[in-house]
Amino acid sequence: MAKIKLDHISMKFGDFYAVRDICISIDKGEYLTILGPSGCGKTTLIKVIAGILIPTEGSVIVDGEDVTNIPIEDRDTGYVFQNIALFPNISVSDNVGYSPRVKDKPKEEIKGTSEEYLMLVKMFDRAGMFSTELSGGEQQKVAIARALASGSKMLMLDEPLSALDARVRVELRYDIRRLVKKLGITVLHVTHDQEEAMSVSDRIILMRSGGIQEIGTPLDMYRDPKSIFAAYFIGETNLMECTVSGKTKTGKTTVRLRGGCEVKAAKSQFTAGDAAVISVRPEHVYAATKGLKAEVLDVVFMGTYWRVRTVAETRDYVDYNVSSSEEIPEKGDKVFLVFNKKSTKVFARPQEGLEEAIKLE
Ligand SMILES: Nc1ncnc2c1ncn2[C@@H]1O[C@H](COP(=O)(O)OP(=O)(O)O)[C@@H](O)[C@H]1O
Ligand SMILES: [Mg+2]
Incomplete structure (x- = not known):
């Protein structure tokens, strides 16, 4: 040793x-x-x-x-x-x-x-x-x-x-x-x-x-x-540019995505008006009856689950998982996506731009 x-x-x-x-x-x-x-x-x-x-x-x-x-x-x-x-x-x-x-x-x-x-x-x-x-x-x-x-x-x-x-x-x-x-x-x-x-x-x-x-x-x-x-390199994640709009009563951060859709995210030190990026992993995104509008681009069988790839109304690509026992959406379907608040992390929008911040070399 x-x-x-x-x-x-x-x-x-x-x-x-x-x-x-x-x-x-x-x-x-x-x-x-x-x-x-x-x-x-x-x-x-x-x-x-x-x-x-x-x-x-x-x-x-x-x-x-x-x-x-x-x-x-x-x-x-x-x-x-x-x-x-x-x-x-x-x-x-x-x-x-x-x-x-x-x-x-x-x-x-x-x-x-x-x-x-x-x-x-x-x-x-x-x-x-x-x-x-x-x-x-x-x-x-x-x-x-x-x-x-x-x-x-x-x-x-x-x-x-x-x-x-x-x-x-x-x-x-x-x-x-x-x-x-x-x-x-x-x-x-x-x-x-x-x-x-x-x-x-x-x-x-x-x-x-x-x-x-x-x-x-x-x-x-x-x-x-x-x-x-780190969020991008370790595991998989959806990254979306946004602007912080405020806080909920319990201290969660609320952010406005491109196009105006508001979502709740984890607690953070950010305040209204801050330029931010949220990171939410595919296992923390769910289809619901209302939420962020998205269109299914592709459905990929991953063995124990399906990976659904969508493009949201914000023009962000958002991936999520559907377990094999659930109903599997099809290409072209319109879905509404919601995020697990606690697992939706807020980061400061990088000055160099998001692309640059996750570039591998
Ligand atoms: N002997 C060397 N002479 C000049 N450049 C080197 C030498 N060894 C490594 N580098 C450069 O240093 C950087 C890091 O290399 P390396 O440590 O092998 O990276 P990794 O193992 O993470 O792929 C690379 O840009 C590589 O080209
Ligand atoms: Mg090496």
């Missing part, structure tokens, strides 16, 4: 800041995910934390010790890449025993360590095979066993599941979490997949353009995002 602290970390390539002024504390045994769109600096940041890159500014502190300039091979850190990087011409067992062998451990100990970690990732029965004979998911399990067999207190995972099939990806994410929790290892897991981040993390760091946009538990970030970008 290790406690990691990043103190004003920046990484410049030429004049370009790939990562800018990152400060975070990661608890011992915490499973932390670095989430963000492609190119936002996730790999750069995890490489700095692991000791593969030396930051241009700031320091990395592990268990109170400044390790900024210590290379990865001299640290107790396991690292697993997106692209499977096992040695192809040695056995699975020798792959896992690689680190203890390099450290000149006795033969028996190397064998024991290798067996122990292969057992943990449930790959013991493949010990004698070559890595090239394994499936992608099995190879990543071996890569994780190899990383852990180095005796690491920290595990760095850079998109470890991205190259795998959807089903394997989902299974393996739970396997990894179970394993590291059992061992009490501190994990940093980079992903661009918000669903993956939500399902495995103790906390998520949402990155954007080299900086931290938001940090929080998956539930807090999903239920109560602090920015339009």
Whole structure:
């Protein structure tokens, strides 16, 4: 286990800041995910934390010790890449025993360590095979066993599941979490997949353009995002420009959408006249007998529910869900939509415009 602290970390390539002024504390045994769109600096940041890159500014502190300039091979850190990087011409067992062998451990100990970690990732029965004979998911399990067999207190995972099939990806994410929790290892897991981040993390760091946009538990970030970008990037949401019109007796915010339709939203600090944006997730939008007028554009079967895509009279696209047991609307139907007040979040209208505020790069 290790406690990691990043103190004003920046990484410049030429004049370009790939990562800018990152400060975070990661608890011992915490499973932390670095989430963000492609190119936002996730790999750069995890490489700095692991000791593969030396930051241009700031320091990395592990268990109170400044390790900024210590290379990865001299640290107790396991690292697993997106692209499977096992040695192809040695056995699975020798792959896992690689680190203890390099450290000149006795033969028996190397064998024991290798067996122990292969057992943990449930790959013991493949010990004698070559890595090239394994499936992608099995190879990543071996890569994780190899990383852990180095005796690491920290595990760095850079998109470890991205190259795998959807089903394997989902299974393996739970396997990894179970394993590291059992061992009490501190994990940093980079992903661009918000669903993956939500399902495995103790906390998520949402990155954007080299900086931290938001940090929080998956539930807090999903239920109560602090920015339009987080609301948009984590889960799905409908965003609508509006103007605050006032407050209800119970303190809820009322807003006027384009075209004048008034809706009630969650409590907020905004007052009448403020330019705002509301964010409401599809599961908090319902068809009713009155409300915001909309026309159904498309109905998509999602397995356990239907996703109904509409264009509202405000010219906003509004999506909502209908469960399979309800009546499913058809393309061209006119519907009235209402929003769950408490779950309709109000944000200040971004000065740069809504499009810009949710742009992925
Ligand atoms: N060695 C490098 N030299 C120059 N630019 C780099 C280098 N590594 C990364 N970058 C740039 O830094 C930004 C962040 O990259 P990266 O950390 O790989 O993003 P992510 O992992 O989030 O997709 C990108 O614009 C990328 O092109
Ligand atoms: Mg990357």
